[in-house]
Amino acid sequence: xxxxxxxxxxxxxxxxxxxxxxxxxxxxxxxxxxxxxxxxxxxxxxxxxxxxxxxxxxxxxxxxxxxxxxxxxxxxxxxxxxxxxxxxxxxxxxxxxxxxxxxxxxxxxxxxxxxxxxxxxxxxxxxxxxxxxxxxxxxxxxxxxxxxxxxxxxxxxxxxxxxxxxxxxxxxxxxxxxxxxxxxxxxxxxxxxxxxxxxxxxxxxxxxxxxxxxxxxxxxxxxxxxxxxxxxxxxxxxxxxxxxxxxxxxxxxxxxxxxxxxxxxxxxxxxxxx
Amino acid sequence: xxxxxxxxxxxxxxxxxxxxxxxxxxxxxxxxxxxxxxxxxxxxxxxxxxxxxxxxxxxxxxxxxxxxxxxxxxxxxxxxxxxxxxxxxxxxxxxxxxxxxxxxxxxxxxxxxxxxxxxxxxxxxxxxxxxxxxxxxxxxxxxxxxxxxxxxxxxxxxxxxxxxxxxxxxxxxxxxxxxxxxxxxxxxxxxxxxxxxxxxxxxxxxxxxxxxxxxxxxxxxxxxxxx
Numbered sequence: 102x103x104x105x106x107x108x109x110x111x112x113x114x115x116x117x118x119x120x121x122x123x124x125x126x127x128x129x130x131x132x133x134x135x136x137x138x139x140x141x142x143x144x145x146x147x148x149x150x151x152x153x154x155x156x157x158x159x160x161x162x163x164x165x166x167x168x169x170x171x172x173x174x175x176x177x178x179x180x181x182x183x184x185x186x187x188x189x190x191x192x193x194x195x196x197x198x199x200x201x202x203x204x205x206x207x208x209x210x211x212x213x214x215x216x217x218x219x220x221x222x223x224x225x226x227x228x229x230x231x232x233x234x235x236x237x238x239x240x241x242x243x244x245x246x247x248x249x250x251x252x253x254x255x256x257x258x259x260x261x262x263x264x265x266x267x268x269x270x271x272x273x274x275x276x277x278x279x280x281x282x283x284x285x286x287x288x289x290x291x292x293x294x295x296x297x298x299x300x301x302x303x304x305x306x307x308x309x310x311x312x313x314x315x316x317x318x319x320x321x322x323x324x325x326x327x328x329x330x331x332x333x334x335x336x337x338x339x340x341x342x343x344x345x346x347x348x349x350x351x352x353x354x355x356x357x358x359x360x361x362x363x364x365x366x367x368x369x370x371x372x373x374x375x
Numbered sequence: 376x377x378x379x380x381x382x383x384x385x386x387x388x389x390x391x392x393x394x395x396x397x398x399x400x401x402x403x404x405x406x407x408x409x410x411x412x413x414x415x416x417x418x419x420x421x422x423x424x425x426x427x428x429x430x431x432x433x434x435x436x437x438x439x440x441x442x443x444x445x446x447x448x449x450x451x452x453x454x455x456x457x458x459x460x461x462x463x464x465x466x467x468x469x470x471x472x473x474x475x476x477x478x479x480x481x482x483x484x485x486x487x488x489x490x491x492x493x494x495x496x497x498x499x500x501x502x503x504x505x506x507x508x509x510x511x512x513x514x515x516x517x518x519x520x521x522x523x524x525x526x527x528x529x530x531x532x533x534x535x536x537x538x539x540x541x542x543x544x545x546x547x548x549x550x551x552x553x554x555x556x557x558x559x560x561x562x563x564x565x566x567x568x569x570x571x572x573x574x575x576x577x578x579x580x581x582x583x584x585x586x587x588x589x590x591x592x593x594x595x596x597x598x599x600x601x602x
Contacts, residue, residue: 105456105459105460105473105477106477106480106481107449107452107453107455107456107477107478107480107481108452108455108456108459109448109452109481116455120458120462123455123458123459124459124462127459128459128463131462131463209462210462213458213461213462216458216587217454217455217458220429220430220431220454220458221451221454221455223424223426223429
């Protein structure tokens with residue numbers, strides 16, 4: 102097999118520590134969403150798969166990120182077990198809502214970008230720097246978003262320079278907004294956000310933040326067809342990750358299952374008999 | 376019209392090789408050793424920020440001696456090649472052999488076709504996984520010569536004296552502390568002066584780490600490991 106040659110660039114063309122620029126220079130066809138902006142069909146000839154409700158909640162020691170597991174294509178369920186919460190690097194995470202295909206590609210590119218920067222420069226970007234990078238990726242997706250492939254991420258991480266968790270939200274144009282306490286995104290986001298709003302307080306302990314997140318997702322699934330609730334038949338539960346000073350870690354499925362089952366006896370049951 | 380003097384190809388290559396070797400010998404050497412949990416690279420480097428040892432990919436590290444700007448450029452090109460390949464194919468498809476071949480090609484091309492050869496020697500090291508615990512050490516010279524080495528690798532102008540110590544004292548399955556201590560002892564053979572822990576740069580590819588195996592070993596851990 103012939104090995105690919107080392108990429109070298111003349112002065113003025115060097116992509117620096119940016120993997121996105123490197124990709125633009127040597128393999129533009131591999132960019133996420135490449136070609137989608139050239140579609141000219143007045144209406145989509147097929148249903149695009151969408152991921153739905155995700156959230157990020159700041160607590161006393163960091164941030165909880167969570168998402169349901171459903172993906173929809175129009176009125177159909179495209180997946181019951183899609184994952185929407187990803188580690189961006191050791192100390193930050195990204196959760197996605199919107200067109201699933203481009204979203205997953207965007208996350209993959211973002212992960213490579215953060216690691217690429219770190220390896221080329223010899224040190225990590227600041228949390229704010231990472232949030233701004235993601236903003237560029239969302240903006241790069243704007244032409245595809247205009248065709249209906251909208252991707253809206255949530256970004257959260259632990260800021261070691263300020264010793265606290267931070268949450269960022271985005272709009273389709275790449276606009277980046279730092280949230281003080283929490284944010285939700287996707288089709289069930291209004292229900293989830295209202296639920297969190299009534300239960301959130303400064304200095305929330307981690308256990309309460311996890312339960313609040315699960316209850317907020319349940320509330321969204323209860324009111325929104327696009328959001329999947331806990332599936333007790335197939336044992337599929339929401340994805341929850343914690344980001345604190347020690348880094349990003351996903352909660353084990355058993356733990357989330359046990360917490361979700363507690364909902365069976367909580368106010369979520371309403372007046373229905375057991 | 377001036378006629379250029381005839382110089383035999385042998386003489387041209389010899390002059391270039393001498394030039395490259397002289398440049399490399401001006402810098403300090405480094406060693407890489409296989410130990411019980413992977414590969415450790417020990418370099419004499421008083422700088423805390425200008426690294427000779429770096430991470431390239433999940434299981435792959437790079438080390439260079441000689442001219443800093445040249446091996447730094449090679450390192451960045453390697454990171455780019457690896458990240459591109461991993462992004463376009465799969466992370467599992469990135470391996471040290473492909474990378475080492477690309478480096479050998481570039482160094483060989485530059486050595487024969489450019490005015491000035493690179494004054495560097497580089498190492499591409501890859502650690503296996505707990506299930507497939509094979510280590511690879513590719514040592515590449517300024518002219519593109521590539522060597523597949525085992526147990527340990529020595530890069531630099533004074534390699535002979537250092538290699539003699541390792542040949543004598545190296546044992547398989549050293550622990551991390553013993554491997555760094557032996558590496559440091561071997562490097563001291565370069566000019567006989569003791570090397571302080573503060574003048575060492577150490578990086579390890581640790582087999583037991585899940586994805587990114589590379590880790591820098593800094594003070595005060597280094598001090599403790601050296602006993």
